[in-house]
Amino acid sequence: MKTNTNMKRRELTDLFIKIISSIAASIGIFFLLWIIFTVFQRGFAALSIDFFTKLPTPPGMEGGGLVNAITGTAIITFLATIIGVPVGVLTGIYLSEYGSHSRFGSLVRLVVNLTIGIPSIVVGLFVFALVVIPTGNFSAWAGALAQSIIMLPVIARTSEDMLNLVPNELREASLAIGMPKWRSIVSIIFRYSKSGIMTGVLLAVARISGETAPLLFTVMNSQFWMKSLNEPIANLTVTIYNYAMSPFDDWRQFAWGASLLITMVVLFLNIIARMILKEAK
Amino acid sequence: MKRKKLTPQLKFEAMFKYITASSATIVLIIMLLMFIQLTYNSRLSIEKFGLNFLFSSSWNPATHEYGALASIYGTVVSTLIALIIAVPMGIIIALFLVEISHPVVSKITGNAIELLAAIPSIIYGMWGLFVFAPFFADYIQPFLINNFGDIPFIGKLFQGAPMGIGMLSAGIILSLMILPFITAVTRDVFIMVPAVVKESSYGMGSTTWEVTHKVTLRYGIKGVIGACFIGLGRALGETMAVTFVIGNSHLISASLMDPASSIASTLANEFGEASEPIYLHALMQLGLILLLMTFFIQILAQIWVGKLKKSMGTGL
Known part of the structure; x- marks a missing residue:
């Protein structure tokens, strides 16, 4: 009972x-x-055709678009990727293949993990102090540098994780047939983990394309077409921030359009990254 | 003869190792330079205010009196609110996904949550300002103020005008931002609890809830705490999701309804206006404080994760 x-x-x-x-x-x-x-x-x-093809107009004036900000974000992300990816992947290779048990390797691994946790706005401040103050102007390069610093540790860590998944037999087999270690790394080990590393890179690109805070103090923003990479250029995320904070309805509208664009790009990159990883498995 | 052929290969071998090692050094240099640059560029403020900077709540660009207390307070309180909401919620959703829901529902929802974790924080901020804040001011805040405002002691937290923006709104938006992240990590931890352990508990006649809180949660608690650490680190330095809704006031108020400011929101808001060197250096010092706070938490997290790996093998 x-x-x-x-x-x-x-x-x-x-x-x-x-x-x-x-x-x-x-x-x-x-x-x-x-x-x-x-x-x-x-x-x-x-969103409209104008949104992708025209320059922004002053508040209150009809029409206009954000073509300069769209190209600006693409350029900054591209530059950051070509700086951040090689350094990140090479760091991952070092951690996995050369320094996995050394004291220096452990130190680098710790600092990589710590750097991942640094707020992006602090990275922005750092690049402001490092580049903008000495050169005296905001620039696309400074923004790309800030974004690449955010990317680097993420890519280093995923690369190391992916390289660690490579079975040791492969390493031993390639060395046993007389391959030099660098050759075995580049054409055997790296190739084996290529899709995993690619996934990591895509996820990092997705992450920085939506970052705002590191660009506030480094690239700023602009209403015009860029003339060179050594000046402030327009970009989507800072435009969203400025437009959303403005009192003009049509600017706020643009901010939503830009938000949708960024969200779709980020989701798209994430889905592609997942598909690559799934296929590899 | 053969030796000569090998030499360039060996040279390249050494070079390749050298290239990867110097790439690895770059991270160390960045970290070091970051501390040096932020300290150097806040020297005027450090010299003028000393330790007082940490304990003074006055922030007046007109008279150049700066203190970080209001920003630190805002950072800590908004992060606490976010964790108080997001951690239990994340654990519950993770349990729902792993133990309760149908596998198909679990898979779809799990994937959706992982995608949501990737959405840029500025989107959360925009939504917070234009959609959540008006909704919050119209429906939730009046309810909180009317029902909790008169209770002695706790009532102080809920007094004020329903403005939509403020400390509580910032905390809630922040919690939504870290929720997908905490859920995803916690779910992974729960999935890794061996089925045998759970099944033996079911075999003794336990209900789902008993298995969940006595087995799954116990087994995975360390991993969950690790997830909280990382969520905490994210919330502390989050800029865009907070700046839109916190209200940017440097007054420390007991009420969670009142506007406040966090370190990151102060930086995002005022950096453009900082024309005087001392103002700029005070902001830089705020950044340095934020760097030290997150650095400290990350180190704790690393020690924690290290212990985890030792006690549970390298699976986590």
Whole structure:
């Protein structure tokens, strides 16, 4: 008799918890979907052919677009990628193939992990102090440098993780047939983990293309076409920040359009990265 | 004869190692330079205010009186609010995904949550300012103020005008931003709990909830705490999601409804106006404080994760 009611109570508790956690999960997921829904709903209203082809207009004037900011973000992201990826991948190779057990290797690994946790706005401040103050002007290069510093540790860590997945037999086999170590790394080990490293790179590119804070103090923003990489250039994320904070309705509209564009690019890169990884598996 | 042929290969061998090692050194140099540059560029403020900078809450660009207390307070409180909401919620959602929901639902929702973790923080900020803040001011805040504002002691937290923006809004937006992240990591930890352990508990007649809190949660608690550390590090330095909704006031107020400021929001807001060297150096010092805070937390997290690996093998 007693065990019966006890069992009932336990089952009731179980049901109660299940209901509560389903509700909590729905609430959390509801809010996250709400965010996505808003971005798509308000963003689509702002997208047009002009949005991708015309320069911005002053507030109140009809039309205009953000073509300069779109190219600006693409350029900064591209520059950051060509700086950050080689250094990051080479660091990953060092950590996995040469310094995996050395004291220096452990130090680098620790600092890589610490650098991943540094807030992006602090990286922005750092590049401001390092580049903008001495050269005296904001520039696309400074922004690309800041973004590459954010990318570097992420890529170094994923590369190391991916290289560590390579079976040791492959290393031994390639060395046993008389390959020099660098050759074995480049054409055997690296090739084996190529898709994993590629995934890491894509995820890092996705991350920096949506970063705003490191660009605030390094590239600033501009209303015009860029003339050189040594000057402030327009970019999407700082434009979103400036336009959203402005009191003009048409500027806010543009901010939503730019948000949608960035969100779609980031989601697209993430999905591609996942597909590459899945295929490799 | 053969030896001669090999020499260039060996030379390249040494060179390749040297190239990778010098790439690895770059991270060290960056870290070192970051501390040096931020300290050097805040020297005027460090000289003038000394340790007082940490304990003074006055922030007045007109008279050049600067203190970091209000910003530090805002950073800590908004992060705490975010963790108080996001950690239990993240654990519950992860449990829902792993233990309760149908595998198909779990897979789709799990993937969606991982994608949401990738959405840039400025999107959360925009949504917070234009969608959440008006909703919050119209429906939630009046309810909180009317129902909790009169309770002695805790009531102080909920007094004020329903403005939509403020400390609580910033904390909530921040919690939404770290929620997908904490959920994803926690889910991975729970998935790694061996099925045998769970099944033996079910075999003794336990209900799902009993297995969950007595087995899964216990087994994975260290990993969950690790996830919280990383979420904490993210929330502390988050700029865009906070700047839009925190209200940017340098007054320390007991009420969570009032506007406040965090280190990151102060930097984003005021950097463009800092024309005087002392103003700039005070902002740089704020950045240095933020760097030290996150650095310290990351080191704790690393020690924690190191312990984890030792006690659970290299699986985590």
